[in-house]
Amino acid sequence: MSDTFSKSATAGRPPVYALVGNPNCGKSTLFNALTGLKQKVGNYPGVTVEKRIGTTYSQHGRPITVIDLPGTYSLAARSPDEAIVRDVLLGRRTDTAQPDRIICIVDATNLERNLYLVHQVLDLGRPVILVLNMMDLVATAGLNLRLTRLEHALGIPVVPCEAANGKGILELRLAMSRPDLPLSRHSWDIPVPIAPAVSELQASLVEHDRKQPLIARAEALLLLTDQDTVRVAGSTPLSAPTTAILAAWKRRWEGEGIDWSGALVNSRYEGIGRLCAEVVQRTGRSGPGISDRIDGVVVHPLWGWLVLGGVMAVLFLSIFTLAEYPMNWIDARVAALGGWVQDLMPPGDLRDLVTGGAIAGVGGVVVFLPQILILFFFLGLLESTGYMARAAFIMDRLMSRVGLNGKSFIPLLSSYACAIPGIMATRTIEDPKDRLVTILVAPLMSCSARLPVYLLMIAALLPGDRVSVGAKVGLMLLMYALGTLGAFGFAWLFKKYLLQGEPPLMLMELPPYRLPRLRDVLLHMLERAGLFLRKAGTIILGISIVLWFLTTYPKHPGPATSQDQIAHSFAGTAGRVLEPAIKPLGFDWRIGIGLISSFAAREVFVSSLAVVFSVDSLDGGKHADIAPLRSSLAAAVWPDGAKLFTPLVCLTLMIYYVFAMQCMSTVAVVQRETNSWRWPLFQIAYMTGTAWLVCFAVYQTGRALGF
Numbered sequence: 001m002s003d004t005f006s007k008s009a010t011a012g013r014p015p016v017y018a019l020v021g022n023p024n025c026g027k028s029t030l031f032n033a034l035t036g037l038k039q040k041v042g043n044y045p046g047v048t049v050e051k052r053i054g055t056t057y058s059q060h061g062r063p064i065t066v067i068d069l070p071g072t073y074s075l076a077a078r079s080p081d082e083a084i085v086r087d088v089l090l091g092r093r094t095d096t097a098q099p100d101r102i103i104c105i106v107d108a109t110n111l112e113r114n115l116y117l118v119h120q121v122l123d124l125g126r127p128v129i130l131v132l133n134m135m136d137l138v139a140t141a142g143l144n145l146r147l148t149r150l151e152h153a154l155g156i157p158v159v160p161c162e163a164a165n166g167k168g169i170l171e172l173r174l175a176m177s178r179p180d181l182p183l184s185r186h187s188w189d190i191p192v193p194i195a196p197a198v199s200e201l202q203a204s205l206v207e208h209d210r211k212q213p214l215i216a217r218a219e220a221l222l223l224l225t226d227q228d229t230v231r232v233a234g235s236t237p238l239s240a241p242t243t244a245i246l247a248a249w250k251r252r253w254e255g256e257g258i259d260w261s262g263a264l265v266n267s268r269y270e271g272i273g274r275l276c277a278e279v280v281q282r283t284g285r286s287g288p289g290i291s292d293r294i295d296g297v298v299v300h301p302l303w304g305w306l307v308l309g310g311v312m313a314v315l316f317l318s319i320f321t322l323a324e325y326p327m328n329w330i331d332a333r334v335a336a337l338g339g340w341v342q343d344l345m346p347p348g349d350l351r352d353l354v355t356g357g358a359i360a361g362v363g364g365v366v367v368f369l370p371q372i373l374i375l376f377f378f379l380g381l382l383e384s385t386g387y388m389a390r391a392a393f394i395m396d397r398l399m400s401r402v403g404l405n406g407k408s409f410i411p412l413l414s415s416y417a418c419a420i421p422g423i424m425a426t427r428t429i430e431d432p433k434d435r436l437v438t439i440l441v442a443p444l445m446s447c448s449a450r451l452p453v454y455l456l457m458i459a460a461l462l463p464g465d466r467v468s469v470g471a472k473v474g475l476m477l478l479m480y481a482l483g484t485l486g487a488f489g490f491a492w493l494f495k496k497y498l499l500q501g502e503p504p505l506m507l508m509e510l511p512p513y514r515l516p517r518l519r520d521v522l523l524h525m526l527e528r529a530g531l532f533l534r535k536a537g538t539i540i541l542g543i544s545i546v547l548w549f550l551t552t553y554p555k556h557p558g559p560a561t562s563q564d565q566i567a568h569s570f571a572g573t574a575g576r577v578l579e580p581a582i583k584p585l586g587f588d589w590r591i592g593i594g595l596i597s598s599f600a601a602r603e604v605f606v607s608s609l610a611v612v613f614s615v616d617s618l619d620g621g622k623h624a625d626i627a628p629l630r631s632s633l634a635a636a637v638w639p640d641g642a643k644l645f646t647p648l649v650c651l652t653l654m655i656y657y658v659f660a661m662q663c664m665s666t667v668a669v670v671q672r673e674t675n676s677w678r679w680p681l682f683q684i685a686y687m688t689g690t691a692w693l694v695c696f697a698v699y700q701t702g703r704a705l706g707f
């Protein structure tokens with residue numbers, strides 16, 4: 001049997017290939033190698049949680065569509081990301097064409113486990129190409145693979161590959177270009193008591209659900225694998241007759257005491273076991289590998305925490321020391337730009353808008369670009385070596401105490417970069433309640449947008465160079481620890497009182513350590529830097545300009561200082577309305593303006609302060625340059641002359657940003673992922689409420705102690 005890739009089969013559109021395989025076997029790396037795209041790659045399971053479509057070209061230059069999919073161990077889906085794979089392959093999705101052909105990728109060092117999914121995919125009766133990835137690691141794992149036997153047994157093309165090094169891509173492209181591909185000779189014995197149920201379900205699926213016979217058979221087998229539980233929006237439900245047949249069989253087997261789903265799974269594994277016995281040769285005993293030896297320390301109950309603390313300390317240390325020079329450089333460029341515009345334009349509102357609004361606002365945030373780059377470089381390194389999964393592993397001990405599952409850690413750890421990919425990553429979590437709890441607490445992990453706020457406040461709190469960098473690192477660690485503890489604490493509360501559920505089962509796979517691929521790390525870092533700059537050029541620029549208007553109009557009648565003007569303006573009025581609510585935290589109405597505008601995004605707080613306080617330095621027209629924001633903050637006072645940004649107020653502000661939900665994009669993503677407004681609104685309320693209460697406690701205690 002073979003399929004013919006005629007024009008009519010694909011109706012003139014490019015043929016569609018889907019990439020499927022276990023988590024972390026290199027699907028996205030292969031996808032990138034084929035398409036030249038930059039899909040995110042990382043050395044831990046669950047990096048890809050959504051499908052991504054790209055184009056590659058056949059040997060003869062014809063376009064081929066390739067779909068990268070999340071990783072899964074089985075087509076019987078238990079979590080939303082796995083359901084995507086199942087539904088794309090079964091043609092259940094309305095938004096994606098059913099793939100014409102499938103590329104199954106397996107980790108060649110772990111054939112037995114990986115072949116389970118391949119076994120299920122072969123049931124679909126589609127042409128399949130089997131890619132054995134990570135061939136570079138086979139010999140060191142003490143293995144030898146008899147590829148021709150594997151190819152012969154399965155009857156499909158088998159392509160050995162090293163996706164990360166670009167090896168085997170050419171051969172794969174050749175196989176993909178073949179106009180006809182053999183269909184697998186694969187057949188397996190469905191256990192006797194199950195077989196009639198499969199036939200009956202298959203017939204019903206063909207008749208009532210309008211499925212093709214082979215797809216119907218595969219689907220019948222999945223319906224009989226009891227883990228296949230997840231339904232997602234956009235897929236059509238089963239017809240009533242099919243549901244009734246399924247229920248009738250299950251009742252019958254339960255009556256007879258037959259473990260139907262176990263029988264199916266075992267029967268598959270028996271076939272795979274026989275195949276592997278023939279294909280996999282062990283060339284020698286591989287002792288405890290280097291990964292195991294490193295893990296002896298890194299996931300150790302005590303050393304593990306020290307290593308984690310050390311890693312974080314090094315991260316913050318580099319943020320403070322390495323970033324200094326480029327930061328000063330950007331600072332100087334921004335100041336020069338401001339000065340240049342000042343000289344160029346005639347005095348007036350327009351000039352003030354450009355200097356005091358646009359340049360001060362955007363410049364105030366852009367100076368933190370070096371720190372953002374360093375943060376993402378480090379996170380990228382941790383992800384690509386495999387350390388991230390270890391950090392998740394040691395945190396699990398803590399997390400299981402609060403009732404959350406091991407799978408919640410990767411999303412929480414990703415949230416250190418940004419809550420949005422973190423919340424997306426919760427799609428790997430099977431239990432819907434666990435997933436919701438993780439979504440609710442993810443924005444408490446200190447994301448990169450808080451970095452500018454923390455850094456500015458630390459600079460204001462510990463001015464001058466006399467302060468040791470150790471104190472700064474310590475403060476940063478404190479903020480990250482506060483956010484993390486907050487996330488754990490609330491997870492515990494929510495699990496206990498709001499979303500009780502089964503105690504979770506820890507099932508996490510530790511990927512082997514790998515040398516980081518600098519290219520992946522740098523690409524990811526640049527991509528994040530691009531996002532940061534785009535945010536500065538859009539949201540932050542926009543809000544700075546709007547804020548400038550709101551602080552400039554209506555004009556104060558008669559001569560006035562800049563502070564009188566702001567107080568008289570729209571923004572000043574709004575700030576003063578808010579002041580009674582935030583005065584107990586030590587914040588005045590000008591800080592209030594920053595708090596309101598940074599509901600859009602946390603960095604906006606910095607740009608808002610820059611707009612509100614930069615006016616000071618332009619006082620009386622003697623503005624040679626734009627004073628660095630730090631000094632304007634240091635000069636700010638209450639009406640009675642008391643300093644506004646005291647160390648206690650700076651600390652309280654940092655803590656406010658640890659807890660408060662100040663990010664529109666996160667609200668939007670939570671709304672989409674939970675498909676309701678209830679949860680994002682709840683999240684805003686509980687996070688901002690907590691922020692206020694904690695700040696109140698800290699500020700009032702600090703005052704009472706005489707700070």
Ligand SMILES: Nc1nc2c(ncn2[C@@H]2O[C@H](COP(=O)(O)OP(=O)(O)OP(=O)(O)O)[C@@H](O)[C@H]2O)c(=O)[nH]1
Nearest residue numbers: 023024025026027028029042046047048071162163
């Ligand atoms: N040694 C070696 N490493 C590889 C190879 N291919 C990919 N990797 C590494 O394997 C890790 C996982 O790669 P990804 O492409 O993210 O894997 P994935 O299958 O897309 O993972 P998920 O999206 O989580 O399911 C990365 O660290 C890659 O650099 C290979 O051929 N050899």
Ligand SMILES: [Mg+2]
Nearest residue numbers: 027028047048
């Ligand atoms: Mg991937």
